[in-house]
């Protein structure tokens with residue numbers, strides 16, 4: 001039997017709680033399906049600053065390096081918001097871990113199920129029978145890492161600079177991922193840029209157009225960032241795969257997520273070229289619900305499902321997890337955040353119900 | 359009597375049609391209120407490319423220079439979309455005219471009236487009794503104009519670069535405008551940046567915080583761009599003035615506009631330090647409705663109202679125009695784009711009704 005190693009990084013906020021429920025899913029997979037999964041826990045984020053004085057310790061990086069994939073809870077909280085931005089848990093751990101493992105491809109599905117339509121902030125007229133969008137965001141380039149990035153304060157001159165840079169190969173490899181993913185879906189890619197103003201966007205559009213030639217079955221279109229934000233609100237249903245540069249994807253994926261009205265159900269994957277990846281809920285640490293046994297463990301459990309699909313390459317098991325989650329929802333179980341009324345189950349109850357639905 | 363000069367640039371798409379209705383408003387102001395307004399028309403955009411081979415002719419610039427303000431219709435259309443981005447009417451006229459007149463302050467009100475709640479794509483629960491947001495967008499800095507901006511294609515290396523740059527003085531002057539405007543409203547400023555990642559945003563936040571010390575009555579808060587896009591969807595009502603850097607403001611103002619569901623009613627102003635400004639509808643040229651006598655002239659008429667307020671400094675007349683528009687809406691007149699049912703008036707009828715409401 002092949003042995004799979006997962007590095008578990010529960011992190012801050014609701015991370016440890018929802019991770020507890022995810023362990024239950026890992027256990028049932030090991031027992032029922034006889035998959036040899038080994039987990040090891042490491043510190044990251046605020047809790048790691050508290051324990052070790054550093055948000056991303058060497059030990060954590062080495063542990064991750066020895067694993068087949070990383071399952072992350074969440075990072076940050078008000079306790080550490082007094083730190084200067086650079087030292088804050090999110091910045092001091094998320095950005096370096098992305099760069100260290102070259103996790104250039106961020107996949108964020110935003111699904112609004114027909115049965116959960118009531119959760120969306122949009123009118124029924126706009127969402128119709130729900131939507132299913134996959135945001136593919138470039139995660140290690142653009143204005144997040146370009147140099148120079150600096151503040152200059154000389155006599156008579158005080159200014160700051162950021163640099164956005166995209167190499168053609170960076171655009172090619174993320175575009176390939178978007179087209180490949182769209183083939184498994186509805187064969188539509190919408191690429192978002194600001195090619196009417198930005199040079200990086202002009203190269204982005206040109207390169208995406210070239211890659212699209214390899215995928216004659218996929219319908220490609222382009223939207224400007226400002227227009228895209230409006231079109232997504234107007235009719236999210238028209239989108240299948242959305243392909244974005246780093247900063248644009250940061251915003252567009254959050255927009256799509258918030259239009260589902262259930263950010264506690266949305267997983268994410270950040271991958272490199274070797275199928276190694278970091279998997280985490282799209283929502284944040286949600287410190288306001290921490291420790292109350294009310295957080296929704298579904299985003300974390302679906303992140304495990306993405307991990308099993310993309311890094312462990314066991315599609316059928318990923319599908320089993322998804323099915324168990326949807327069965328549980330169909331049975332009517334709702335955590336606080338997605339409940340229509342005053343009936344809701346706790347974090348632990350939701351975990352147990354998903355286990356029962358296997 | 360003081361003489362006021364307005365440069366009228368009808369431009370493309372529905373521009374000339376909605377401008378026709380705006381002339382009616384100018385006429386009634388001249389006649390009824392005995393204000394000496396002189397108008398002169400100049401070419402801009404696609405029509406100017408067709409007539410003169412250039413989107414922003416010298417003659418237009420000189421005409422604008424001789425005026426107290428510019429009233430613009432709209433620019434661009436599919437006919438010119440085949441041109442390379444740089445030569446397209448929007449880019450070849452809007453960006454240079456902003457830079458030429460130093461129009462650093464873009465004001466975009468997004469108002470959803472209680473009576474027009476049905477137009478919003480958001481559920482009633484999210485919008486409650488409507489909202490009234492003023493986006494203050496920095497318009498001549500940031501990543502729109504920073505250098506280097508270039509594509510490099512050497513052996514083995516193909517990449518593109520954009521540079522975002524903000525000088526402290528640029529942030530100070532736009533922040534001043536936001537705080538000043540908020541004093542006339544609900545005394546709340548929300549500044550949007552990506553200070554957890556960008557150096558320009560760190561300087562932005564620091565500078566805005568400093569300016570806020572001069573305005574102890576104004577409540578200032580900060581949001582990250584990605585989070586802001588979500589909060590605006592969740593509860594637009596919580597916002598009063600939103601202050602943004604150039605690219606962020608491009609997106610946020612369009613988001614706010616689209617949440618009103620009536621982009622055909624939204625005006626905008628782009629000002630320099632001398633109260634000179636360019637005023638235009640926030641929506642685009644809408645070529646699909648062009649020539650059908652169905653476009654909504656309200657955005658153009660309210661742009662005239664903003665012009666009279668900010669550049670001609672006649673608040674009372676601006677208020678008279680606003681009142682006439684709202685009276686007309688209260689009477690139940692709706693153009694196609696904002697109609698609940700199959701009853702709607704034409705562009706010309708709407709113009710006439712607003713004149714009657716004076």
Ligand SMILES: CC(C)[C@H](C(=O)O)[C@@H](O)C(=O)O
Nearest residue numbers: 090091094095250554555584
């Ligand atoms: C915390 C922040 C740096 C990060 C980003 O901007 O990428 C976050 O918003 C995300 O999307 O993971």
Ligand SMILES: CC(C)[C@H](C(=O)O)[C@@H](O)C(=O)O
Nearest residue numbers: 196197226448449452453608
């Ligand atoms: C046409 C384009 C360059 C412009 C911008 O991005 O500023 C437009 O979107 C706007 O908001 O006026």
